[in-house]
Amino acid sequence: MIEKVDHIGIAVKNLDEAIKFYEEVLGLKCIGQEIVEDQKVRVGFLPLGDSEVELLESTTEDGTIAKFIEKKGEGIQHIALRVDSIEEALRDLKAKGVRLIDEKPRYGAGGAKIAFLHPKSTSGVLIEICERE
Numbered sequence: 001m002i003e004k005v006d007h008i009g010i011a012v013k014n015l016d017e018a019i020k021f022y023e024e025v026l027g028l029k030c031i032g033q034e035i036v037e038d039q040k041v042r043v044g045f046l047p048l049g050d051s052e053v054e055l056l057e058s059t060t061e062d063g064t065i066a067k068f069i070e071k072k073g074e075g076i077q078h079i080a081l082r083v084d085s086i087e088e089a090l091r092d093l094k095a096k097g098v099r100l101i102d103e104k105p106r107y108g109a110g111g112a113k114i115a116f117l118h119p120k121s122t123s124g125v126l127i128e129i130c131e132r133e
């Protein structure tokens, strides 16, 4: 069902500064930025092998990323796992008793279909499942 780590989501206070670090210090390349209104985030993508680093800055004071940083500080906020069919994956996970944050897929960065699993039912990690064309 799960194909690979699609991306690692990292909550940052300042996207431009974080991109600078990943580019100038780590040598990655930011290939795009996008605002995802539905999630109240500004996102930067930096491919890394077969996966990506997703840097996330909150666009509002009350968004999930702002809240995460307030409580835990900057850092890894979620891990995204690629599936070939998100509807099938959600059905399967629900049947297995996993607590779904999103019963139905939403649209994320790059038009991907995404849905989150609650960290209280995944041993403490916020897991995003995602399907891309």
Ligand SMILES: C[C@@H](C(=O)O)C(=O)SCCNC(=O)CCNC(=O)[C@H](O)C(C)(C)COP(=O)(O)OP(=O)(O)OC[C@H]1O[C@@H](n2cnc3c(N)ncnc32)[C@H](O)[C@@H]1OP(=O)(O)O
Binding pocket: 009, 036, 039, 041, 043, 054, 056, 064, 065, 067, 068, 071, 076, 077, 078, 080, 101, 107, 108, 109, 110, 112, 114, 116, 118, 119, 120, 124, 125, 126, 128
């Ligand atoms: C752009 C898009 C894309 O890729 O395309 C994205 O990724 S958007 C990425 C941003 N969007 C999202 O994260 C959307 C899904 N996330 C959410 O709905 C929320 O953040 C929740 C995960 C439900 C948490 O919200 P809630 O209001 O419940 O926060 P809370 O601080 O009261 O947290 C409740 C409990 O969950 C834990 N908790 C909260 N956020 C966590 C996280 N990121 N990882 C692990 N645990 C986490 C808290 O420590 C707390 O545990 P204790 O009770 O033990 O203290």
Ligand SMILES: [Co+2]
Binding pocket: 007, 009, 054, 078, 080, 128
């Ligand atoms: Co994500």
